[in-house]
Amino acid sequence: MALRLYNTLSREKEIFEPVEPGKVGIYVCGPTVYKDSHIGHAVGPVIFDALKKYLTFKGYQVKLVINITDVDDKLIIESKARHISMDELAQEVSAGYFESMDKLGVNSIDLYPRATEHIKEIIDMIQKLGENNAAYAVDGDVYCDISECKDYGKLSHRRSEDQKDGSRELAGSEKRNAGDFALWKKAEEGEIGWESPWGYGRPGWHIECSAMSTKYLGETFDIHGGGLDLIFPHHENEIAQSETATGKPFANYWLHNGLTRMKTKSASGEWQDEKMSKSLGNIQPLKEILETYPPQCIRFFLLSTHYRRPIDFSEESIEASKKGLMNIYRTLERLERLDGDSDLFTTEGNVKKMSEKINGDADQALFDAVAQGHLRYLESLDDDFNTAGAIAVLHDLSSAINRYIDKQQLERQGGEHGRMMAIESGRMLTWLGQVIGLLEGPLEKQEGGDALAGQLMEVFIALRAEARKEKNFALADAIRDKLTALKIVIEDRPDGAIWRKEQ
Ligand SMILES: [Zn+2]
Numbered sequence: 035m036a037l038r039l040y041n042t043l044s045r046e047k048e049i050f051e052p053v054e055p056g057k058v059g060i061y062v063c064g065p066t067v068y069k070d071s072h073i074g075h076a077v078g079p080v081i082f083d084a085l086k087k088y089l090t091f092k093g094y095q096v097k098l099v100i101n102i103t104d105v106d107d108k109l110i111i112e113s114k115a116r117h118i119s120m121d122e123l124a125q126e127v128s129a130g131y132f133e134s135m136d137k138l139g140v141n142s143i144d145l146y147p148r149a150t151e152h153i154k155e156i157i158d159m160i161q162k163l164g165e166n167n168a169a170y171a172v173d174g175d176v177y178c179d180i181s182e183c184k185d186y187g188k189l190s191h192r193r194s195e196d197q198k199d200g201s202r203e204l205a206g207s208e209k210r211n212a213g214d215f216a217l218w219k220k221a222e223e224g225e226i227g228w229e230s231p232w233g234y235g236r237p238g239w240h241i242e243c244s245a246m247s248t249k250y251l252g253e254t255f256d257i258h259g260g261g262l263d264l265i266f267p268h269h270e271n272e273i274a275q276s277e278t279a280t281g282k283p284f285a286n287y288w289l290h291n292g293l294t295r296m297k298t299k300s301a302s303g304e305w306q307d308e309k310m311s312k313s314l315g316n317i318q319p320l321k322e323i324l325e326t327y328p329p330q331c332i333r334f335f336l337l338s339t340h341y342r343r344p345i346d347f348s349e350e351s352i353e354a355s356k357k358g359l360m361n362i363y364r365t366l367e368r369l370e371r372l373d374g375d376s377d378l379f380t381t382e383g384n385v386k387k388m389s390e391k392i393n394g395d396a397d398q399a400l401f402d403a404v405a406q407g408h409l410r411y412l413e414s415l416d417d418d419f420n421t422a423g424a425i426a427v428l429h430d431l432s433s434a435i436n437r438y439i440d441k442q443q444l445e446r447q448g449g450e451h452g453r454m455m456a457i458e459s460g461r462m463l464t465w466l467g468q469v470i471g472l473l474e475g476p477l478e479k480q481e482g483g484d485a486l487a488g489q490l491m492e493v494f495i496a497l498r499a500e501a502r503k504e505k506n507f508a509l510a511d512a513i514r515d516k517l518t519a520l521k522i523v524i525e526d527r528p529d530g531a532i533w534r535k536e537q
Contacts, residue, residue, distance in 0.1 A: 174220030
């Protein structure tokens with residue numbers, strides 16, 4: 035099945051066809067680095083990192099670029115307030131951003147270009163717009179004349195007069211059209227700025243993305259991504275500038291991810307949606323979230339919703355998602371206990387071997403779960419990159435493996451054949467997850483510890499079983515309670531007790 039993506043430009047799902055066969059260029063609008071990142075800043079990078087991984091899995095050679103806006107009014111104001119230079123502020127905030135991206139497994143970004151390092155490209159593009167009659171200078175400021183931009187509004191389907199909402203400090207009678215936006219802003223001496231043909235100043239926000247995406251991906255490239263809130267005016271203006279400057283189509287597919295919504299409690303105690311915004315003061319720094327939860331849980335959480343839908347961010351929703359991921363890890367831990375040397379995270383499941391060795395209904399059911407799951411997983415991703423559907427397959431596969439282990443009583447009776455079937459299924463489970471950067475390895479903190487800890491736990495479990503056998507329930511309960519205090523949970527199963535460490 036071919037990959038289909040919803041293109042905001044056509045408002046339809048389209049079959050994905052890259053400009054150059056076998057190669058894909060993706061540009062995503064990145065953060066303005068003036069304050070610590072919040073969860074909303076993680077959404078785009080996680081989604082597009084996962085998309086790149088999937089496209090790579092499909093055989094494409096992918097280049098993924100996320101820009102860093104390091105010159106902007108907000109940076110200037112914040113750096114003044116903190117009595118540091120704009121550059122220092124940008125370095126500090128972007129370092130924190132990269133650290134968080136690293137923890138989230140966002141490791142496929144090829145380039146993080148900074149606006150301040152591309153002033154020449156920005157000036158060149160403004161000059162091209164000037165040559166095409168689409169840029170004009172007024173007293174040191176330079177505006178884009180949208181009446182000279184063909185099809186202005188084709189992405190957002192909004193009228194140019196609406197521009198006012200999104201543009202900052204641009205209103206004024208000197209503009210030719212109300213919707214004209216700044217390409218270059220005049221700066222006073224002593225302020226942050228660069229020399230240009232129009233005098234000392236700094237670039238507008240929209241032009242930096244056009245200049246950098248074109249530089250690294252070409253005048254026409256495949257996918258442009260960003261949050262839904264960027265469609266207008268930012269992306270509309272990027273299209274207008276780029277296509278007017280080059281005379282060529284800009285990005286072929288526009289992918290927009292849903293925004294993060296906070297769930298908050300109303301006065302009457304009802305949970306209600308609230309769009310995340312700084313003014314609401316409801317934003318937790320990403321860094322703190324990644325200290326509270328294992329980063330893999332956050333990645334899993336963000337990919338558990340289809341990328342075009344809003345993500346409801348609340349303690350409850352993260353906890354629910356974490357519980358789901360933990361269930362999968364618990365299955366993997368059961369498999370590891372069956373075979374200490376199973377390379378669950380590094381080996382692709384051998385489906386062929388499984389199919390050749392099917393012996394009985396339980397084997398068949400497990401094999402079907404693996405084979406059909408494999409198919410459904412890739413179909414979901416091909417259908418507008420539906421990671422939520424793909425993750426549902428991981429849950430189903432995990433349950434099927436648990437059922438198999440229980441039914442075959444593998445933990446009690448072992449058996450080479452049953453173990454092989456279960457382990458190969460587990461390898462398929464991690465292999466599928468890894469297609470979008472999940473289940474890459476054991477969960478940090480979730481690990482029970484080293485081998486000695488495991489052996490000690492076996493001793494406690496045996497002592498507790500002995501106490502219960504002798505009907506010394508007080509002692510059995512005491513052992514359990516003391517372990518609970520250490521966040522170690524003992525679970526009694528028909529085939530014996532197992533243990534795990536809670537977060
Ligand atoms: Zn942008």
